Amino acid sequence: MRGRTCSRLLAALALAVMLPSAAGGEESAEEPLRLGVVTFYNPRLMFVKYQPLVDFLTAHTGRTWTLDISHSYDETVDNLCRGRLTLAYLGPLTYLRAHALCSVEPLLRLRTRGRVVFYSDVLVRSDSPFERIEELAGHRVGFGDPLSTSSHLVPRSMLQDAGLEPGRDFECRYYGQHERAAHAVLMGEVEACGVRDIIGELFLHRGLRRLARSGPVPAYPLVASPDAPRELRETLTSALLGFPGEARPRLDEERWDLELTGGFTRTVDSDYDPVRRLAERVFGPRFATRPERELRCR
Numbered sequence: 624m625r626g627r628t629c630s631r632l633l634a635a636l637a638l639a640v641m642l643p644s645a646a647g648g649e650e651s652a653e654e655p656l657r658l659g660v661v662t663f664y665n666p667r668l669m670f671v672k673y674q675p676l677v678d679f680l681t682a683h684t685g686r687t688w689t690l691d692i693s694h695s696y697d698e699t700v701d702n703l704c705r706g707r708l709t710l711a712y713l714g715p716l717t718y719l720r721a722h723a724l725c726s727v728e729p730l731l732r733l734r735t736r737g738r739v740v741f742y743s744d745v746l747v748r749s750d751s752p753f754e755r756i757e758e759l760a761g762h763r764v765g766f767g768d769p770l771s772t773s774s775h776l777v778p779r780s781m782l783q784d785a786g787l788e789p790g791r792d793f794e795c796r797y798y799g800q801h802e803r804a805a806h807a808v809l810m811g812e813v814e815a816c817g818v819r820d821i822i823g824e825l826f827l828h829r830g831l832r833r834l835a836r837s838g839p840v841p842a843y844p845l846v847a848s849p850d851a852p853r854e855l856r857e858t859l860t861s862a863l864l865g866f867p868g869e870a871r872p873r874l875d876e877e878r879w880d881l882e883l884t885g886g887f888t889r890t891v892d893s894d895y896d897p898v899r900r901l902a903e904r905v906f907g908p909r910f911a912t913r914p915e916r917e918l919r920c921r
Contacts, residue, residue: 655687656680659708661696661717662768663819664800672880673712680710683862684855696770697915700724706850710859715898716772716910718844722892723911729844730856731863731887732894735821739888740839743777744823746831747815748808756785756835763794765804765816769918772898774801777837778817779920780905795920805831821882841894845887863887 658680660673669692680688691708693699696717703711704725713721721727732739745764747753759782767774775797782793789795796813798804804816805826815834818826823833845863847856864887902910906918 653686655689656684656709657689657691657707659691659693659699659702659711661699661711661713661770662692662694662800663714663771664802664822666692668802672882675879676712676883680859680862683865684858695915696720696768703727703846703848706848709848709851709855711846711848712843713846714770714772714843715841715895716776716902717770718846719895719899719902720770720911721846725849727846727849728892729846729890729895730860732844732890733842733882734885734888735842735882737885738839739842739890741773741842742820742839743773743781743817743837744820744833745778745781745815745817745835746805746808746823746826747834748811749828749830749832751814753815753834756781757787759785759815759834760787760792762814763796763812765796765798765807765813767797767801767804767818768799769797769915771801772840773819774804774817775918776898776902776905777840780901781817781835781837783905789920797919841890841898844890844895860889864889 658673658677660669662669664672670690674690677688677690680686688709691702693702696714697720699708699711699713700717700721702708703713703721704727710730711721718727718729733741735741745756753759764778764782766778769775779789779795782789787793796807798807798816801818801822804813805818805822807813808816809826809830820836823831827833845859847859906913910918
């Protein structure tokens, strides 16, 4: 009798040990999905801006999401194409590199302030003598990352349209992030910088002024991994096209950054043809596959 009781107890203990292991296997099959974002800004600001979007996806797609901030623009592209990211929020130029590498297509694009475009600003110090962009000849200009659309490609094209060639007429300096480029102007490290409009506006009346503004540029796209299932793509599109409407959790309303509060709209690859043409003109026809270092000013 005592032997049978011991056997039953041992069997029960073995079952208790096995059940958590099986449950753990189910959890590993449902690993969090990852939203990748290129390093537009400093890490703290990146979290403030994009964690609410991650929380929204978790609340409205039936899956848990995490925020993945890469060390470089190309790292985000590589992770997206290898399936390490489920979804990525890219700049237009970075999207074109991902499209060339693994044929991804944009799902949606941003609609900041109700607009499906953005602008780039060239900023100078408020006390500087510059009145026209041509007057930057012989001076230093700060940019963000070489793969940034709004903080490199577009402002560099503005300088070239004014007849200024990099290396010959002005010196390029790279700061990796928009705010760092703007701060470099404040500190006197460079005489001007190129940044995205919503960042440039933060520095107006804080020691900087706008020297020039670009024409409209197609807004930033959300891009799904090539391996993302069709059903997940449809779920994402459905959820985000409703964002930030009735579905948005009311308690989170104050968390949304100005960049995201306008929500998203549908887009297709051809919407980014103007950026393709601009990149070909500034960087050459192989811009989408050239190493980042080759896109820097010479």
